[in-house]
Every structure is written in structure tokens, then in C-alpha cells.
Amino acid sequence: MAESALQARRELDPLPLIEGRHDDGTLNKTLLDYVWQRPQPGWLTLFFIGMGGTGLLLAGIAVTLAKGIGMWGNNIPVAWAFGIINFVWWIGIGHAGTLISAILLLFQQKWRTSINRFAEAMTLFAVMQAGLFPVLHLGRPWFAYWLFPYPSTNSIWPQFKSPLMWDVFAVSTYFTTSLLFWYLGLIPDLASLRDASAKRSTRFIYGVFAIGWRGSARHWHHYKIAYLLLAGLATPLVLSVHTIVSWDFALSILPGWHTTIFPPYFVAGAVFSGFAMVLTLMVPARRFLKLKHVITLRHLEAMSKVMLLTGLIVAYGYLMEHFIAWYSGDEFESHVFFQTRARGPYRGIYYLMIFCNIVVPQSFWFPWARRNVFYLWIASVLINVGMWCERFVIVVTSLHQDFIPANWAMYYPTWVDFSLLFGTIAFFGTLFLLFLKYLPAVAATELKELRHELEHEWLEGAKR
């Protein structure tokens, strides 16, 4: 009986979380050793491309600061364009990191352990990119600190009834929480790097960041609970952040924005795009860092299942928006959904969005699509593109044809818009490359613990 149950379980769960037999020593070696190696030519090439792109970002920022946001394609009525599209896109990407590190931890999903560090780093870097856009869009970014309630000689306070103010608090809280959570998780690994380093210089540098961690049982006692509590707080936080981002739109009265479905639909979309970005980065990284034994097909498959689920929620969101537009009988609502979006001048982007976000993830119903690494990578890139298009559709199509036809105008992005978009992608990539080179991309501490647990489970199973 026990034997057949085990057999059945093996058939249901055929892919291992860690491939091959390992002990703590071999895991240390495979997870930490690439930090000591000299950068490979491929890494250097990508790094220089990233630095070049970051230069483009700096040029875009310089032009924006020197000449003002007139250099962007924004106009009236399309006062919100690339700035907000990119902000929402980046912050959405960040959400997968918190989902993996916090929500899956609370649900005790073992497959999160190999990818959480990676995803958390992605969150941090994505939120950094996201934060740039609203600040630049202020017009006078050097007064960005006016957003915070500090006692000034002007003796005025911010207007807290505005969702834009909520955003300031939500995004800054989110960044702080992600950073502290990430660092707390890194401390034991930094200590491992300190103790594994052969050179005095690296021992010193990692030692400084490990702040004297010695893995004392009395410390782990508090550490475990602190980590769990941070995860518990990050979970509602991540939901609140994208809910508040969606309220930037939903609390206005513009057709196409003013809907109650926005918060859940935005959160699902955020997770959807975030998982796609994790895959986009992970598929090449696991190959070049030789991490295939800890980031197995099982992980990739689990991530594609999450994308299938969240993709379906997003599809439901699209469907419901269109249904309510028709069902309400509201002329302006119908105009946005059935004229501007589906048949208007930006319909190409609308159909690209439908294809990338609804059609592409349906392939994940089939095991071959979930296990073919190359296909997964292509699909994840397409989903990233699709989610960018979704934000374009939401922002631009709703604005460019509003209530009065006399107000209508087309929106065309300028080279500055594109340099900011591609510049942030490059800057994000550069930060990520530095992370991959100098820090353990897989949480070695947690993985060693997982290996120990799995071995015990296996021994228990064998005994029965």
C-alpha cells in the first residue's frame, strides 16, 4: 500500500527540486564559487551593452531636466503616457519577486527556495526603474521631496485624499520593505561568502556586509520569526501597492479607467508580467551560472503554471471590462472599448496585447510547452511585451478620445520617451548582471536547509 502510494506520488511529481545527490559542501561549491571566478567574456559584453544603455537613460534624463517634459510626446489630452505606462509596467514586474519570496513562503511552497533571491533582486531593481518615471514626470523633479509631509516654511501639507499621494507612500514602503527583506535573507549567505573566501580583500568586503553574522542558535531563533513576519507583512503590502497603483486610474471618472475590477485585475497582471520577467532572466542565467541542478524544469514548470493562472485572471479582467461597457449601456464606455480600442488608430497594440496575454499563455496547458526551455523563454518575452501593451492601451486609448471630440488628439512618443524606456531596461540589466556576479543568485542557506529536509523526507519515505 505504502509502496503504491509512493509510486503514485512519484508519477504526480516527477520532476525533482534538486537534481542529483548533493551535500552541503557541493552545494556551497556550485552556488558560491562563481563569485570568485573572473568575469567571462559574455558577462563583460552584456555588461558593457548595459552600461551603454544606461548612458542612453542618462541622456534622456538630462534632456528632460534641461528642457522639460515638453521633450516627451505627452500632450493634452494624453497628459499621461510613457511615464505612467513604464511606471506601472516596472512596478508590476517587481511584484513577482515579492510573491515568490513572501506569499510562496507562507504557503510553504518548496520550489520557491531556488528562485526567491533571484526574484527579490529583480523586485528591487524593477522598483528602482519604476520610481524614476513619476519623479521625472513631475516636471520639476528637483522638488520631488515636496511629496513628503515635512514641515516647510511654506506651511502647507500634501493632499492625502489623492491616490497619487497614496502611491508615494505605497511605493516607498514597498521599496524599503523589499530591500530590508532581501538584505536580511542575504546576511547568512554573505557570511558564507566571507568564510569561503580565500583572499583577504574579499573576506574583508563580504565581512563588512555580513556585519559579523556567526549563525548562532540564539540569533537563528529570532531570525526565523523576523523573516516570517517580514514575509507576512510583505504579502498584504504587495497586494496593496498594485491596488493603489490601479486606483490612480480607477478613482478618476474617465471611461476605460473608472471600473471596480481594476485592483484585482492589476494585481493579477502584475504577477503575470513579473513571473514572465523572472523566466526571461532565469532561463539564460541558470545556464551560464551552471545552476540547472537547483533551478530544474520543475521550477520552470511551476512558474509557467502560475503564469497560466494569472493570465486567465487577466483575460477575465478584459472580458469583464468589455461586458460591463456593453451592459451599462453607457455611450462613452462603449466608445472606448468597442471603437477606440478595438477599431481605433492604436488597434495594432490592442491586438498584440490580446495575442501576447491571452493566446500565448494558453499553450501552458500542455506539458511540452512548460518543459521546453527555449519556447518558455520566447513566451515569457512575448508576455512582457503584451503587458507593456496592456498599459499602453489602458493609458493612451482612454485618454486620446475622451468625452468631447474637439479634445481628441493622437499621441506619438518621441526619441526621449524611447530612450527612457530602453535606458531603464539597460540599467535594470546592468544592476542584475552585477548582482549575478557578486552575490549568490540562489539563496544558499535556504537551499542547504531544503536539501536537508528533502533528504529526511526521502529517508522517511524509504522506511515506510
Add this chain to the structure above:
Amino acid sequence: MKRYVLGEFGEPEDCVEALRKLHEAGVQGLDAYSPYPLHGSDEALELPRSKVPLVALTGGVFGALGGYVMQAWMNGVDFAINVGNRPPHGFWTNIPITFESGVLLSVLSIFFSAIFYFFALPRPYHPVFESEQFRTASLDAFWVSIETEEEEPVADLEEKLRSTGARRVHTVVESA
């Protein structure tokens, strides 16, 4: 000068078992060091419940209260903005920032109390780092330490550690 008698174990279970035996034998100043949390070490050392949740709750409550009061006072009292004759103090519109500031203060208090108070870090020097072999404590071995002020019980404690099955035992002395 403090002395630390250190013993190394290859398996986490052996380490916890040794810890339990030594604690039951009434040995004072016990601690263990491991690359990842040891299951059962809290019970073996009979550590009291962690106060971190209390700190988190306090931070969260003060953050949320502070966030609410800040908004109510700034927008409702000190600088009331009349928008379409809506009441300057809006309960529902204060909720998002109240929640965010509650989370923020809770997170900050968890993190900084853990680092500075519960772990008493940053601490660049600790006597256990005197031992070059102790480097394995963050990699692939499990250590038990016994802290003592005097020199005379050291030999006895080393013997006790050896009898629990430690594969390497030695003593480090705090440098002056």
C-alpha cells in the same frame, strides 16, 4: 578573559543532540552555530519565546496610528483644503496611507530591532572567529560552543564535548 570551548559536528541532528545533553547536564554558556537554522535547537537550549512579534506589533500599531493622526491633523486641522465642499477630514481616504505607514513602521522595527538588539550586530570581532576552522560554521559544519570566564574548567568542558561525539574540539581565548 572569555574562553570559548568549541566542538564541531558533521550532522545537524548530532549537534542538536549534543546541545540537548549538555544543557540537561547543567552546562552554562551554551550556544550553537550552523549554516542554517537547526531544528530543535530552541527546545534543546530552552530559549524563551522570541520578542520579535511583540516589537512588530508595537511598530505596526504606532505606525498606523501615527499615519492616521498625521493625515487627520494635516488635512483636517492644520491646512484644511476645501475641495467641492467635501469634509476636510475623510476617514476612508485616510485608510491606504494608514495601512502603508503601519506596515512601514512594523518592517523597520522588525529589521532594526533584530539587527541591533536581538542579534547585537554589527559586531566585527567575536572570540569564536579566532579559530580558523570555525569558518565551516557558515558553510557545512555545525558547532557547539561553551563560554567560560576561567581557565580551569576548560579541560573538563573539552572532555564533555568530546564525549557527545564532536569530531574536533578546541578552545579559543578572547584577544585583549
